[in-house]
Amino acid sequence: MTKISIIVPIYNVEKYLRRCIESIQKQTLKDIQIILVNDGSKDNSLAICKEYGAVDERIVVIDQPNGGVSSARNAGLEVAKGEYIGFIDPDDWIEANMYESLYKQAKNIDADVCMCDYIIEKNGKSVPIKMNINKDNLEGEEIIKKIIANMIGSSNLNSGSQTIMGSVWRIIAKRDLLEKNQLKFKVGIPLMEDLLFCIEILLKSKKVGVNRGAYYHYLQHGHSAVASYRKNMLELQLKVYYFIQEILSKENIYPIVKERMDVRYVSMYLTAIANEARKENKKNIIDKVAYIKELCKDPLLKNILKEINTNGYTFRKKLILKAIKNEFSWFLYFYYSALLRLLKKQ
The missing domain is CATH 3.90.550.10 (Spore Coat Polysaccharide Biosynthesis Protein SpsA; Chain A)
Structure with missing residues (x-):
């Protein structure tokens, strides 16, 4: 063989x-x-x-x-x-x-x-x-x-x-x-x-x-799926998330990895917020900020952020999570816009 x-x-x-x-x-x-x-x-x-x-x-x-x-x-x-x-x-x-x-x-x-x-x-x-x-x-x-x-x-x-x-x-x-x-x-x-x-x-x-x-x-190409703007980024990531959830539930091991799934869920929304702030996104600023506010309102995201233990987190990460909890969409937009510009120069 x-x-x-x-x-x-x-x-x-x-x-x-x-x-x-x-x-x-x-x-x-x-x-x-x-x-x-x-x-x-x-x-x-x-x-x-x-x-x-x-x-x-x-x-x-x-x-x-x-x-x-x-x-x-x-x-x-x-x-x-x-x-x-x-x-x-x-x-x-x-x-x-x-x-x-x-x-x-x-x-x-x-x-x-x-x-x-x-x-x-x-x-x-x-x-x-x-x-x-x-x-x-x-x-x-x-x-x-x-x-x-x-x-x-x-x-x-x-x-x-x-x-x-x-x-x-x-x-x-x-x-x-x-x-x-x-x-x-x-x-x-x-x-x-x-x-x-x-x-x-x-x-x-x-x-x-x-x-x-x-x-x-x-x-690693600069134009990879996660390094460029995608209109349906969150939709695609959620699809993967729910497939993973289905696989884990079928094998009865979801409780073992629930904390990692929670981290993944929050990470998806952080990525979606950053994606919305990208320069390549042709929406006007008002629409971008409005969509970021909608993202912050997600019920499961809010529940996870209530329970998540932030001990050991950096000040910057705590600040971002607090901004999401309080739906500070303008702050999130300007933060990620600046961060993306900085990363592009590196």
Whole structure:
């Protein structure tokens, strides 16, 4: 059996695609299947996929109409034949020993999932991001408390509080586990679809390997979904939030992670307020401030803010939360407008 099937969803990435494919081809683990899913690209991405597929028999090329990243990954899952499944985004690249290291660790402990650290690549700088987990092997409730909880949200609302990024490109997962539980990516969610998938996989896993290697190079674009104005930002985030809630409730573990879900809910509204204050938002100031006031009135948000323990929070964060409680919408607008301008200059 092929050891790992690696699925790459591709849409208009001719600029980066060769680097991505070649980093997979150079893996020290040779027994792999490389599944390139062209999701209706309008540039030369498909031609590049076919070019590599013609000279490497490990490569499978799928060409489909544009259906989004979840649809493309699901198409890859349909033809995957590896013992484990891995995922790579087409503008990223990996170290040559990534899959050999993950596979060996997974096999040694018979892990359902094995995950690694990664490196953020932005503006020519490389920043390694490490998981704050002191064990190489997690089982049972440890998986929930040490990984899933930290994927859902941080332990508090302070800026820079540590979380674990719920991205499928940092894991390999047993194909049998996915097939047995009929796990697929949710289509129609353009934001954090892989977080939902990761949570579902981890909840079904009996054993998870934690690998210390930072093998994955994650190219962070300035125009990413959370770094630019989106008209329906809160709607999209709420959709993800309620999907997570549904998944956790189904597995009867919601009470274990309720505090993290509360932090996530407040964080979504902080993001929505900041999003509304963006310069790219073409509404006039009066309408922006009015919408921020509506956000502050959300009943669940108000209930969470009544209960949330702010001990250890920075003065600035306490000030923001107080402003939301008191619906000081003008203050919030000017605060986030200034903050966003400052961040843009950095």
